[in-house]
């Protein structure tokens with residue numbers, strides 16, 4: 001990560017990032033036997049297709065654009081044990097479900113914090129961008145965000 005922000009714990013194999021955020025992409029697991037995709041990548045050997053005996057998966061870059069399939073407006077503070085940075089006010093945020101046409105899959109993610117929910121419409125084009133989440137310990141962690149496509 002070029003800006004020194006580490007991936008959120010447990011997600012370091014879920015995306016890769018080039019210089020200055022160029023080339024930021026989510027990485028699915030792709031079954032080497034049948035090509036089935038899973039995101040996040042499966043943490044244990046095995047194919048997400050119950051009809052496949054494949055055990056190995058390889059990283060597979062997903063499309064970085066898609067269509068807003070659905071979204072929700074999170075206006076309430078999640079209860080513990082949801083981590084929250086100390087001494088901060090809760091800021092409402094939106095969660096997006098974005099359909100990737102080529103992969104025929106839906107990927108969830110937080111909407112970039114500068115995008116108001118009023119600016120979202122089902123069916124609009126969305127793009128993947130690097131995002132930052134602040135942990136319960138106040139540490140910046142790299143995540144992905146969705147935002148309306150430029």
Ligand SMILES: [Zn+2]
Pocket residue numbers: 031032033034035036047048049052053054
């Ligand atoms: Zn398979």
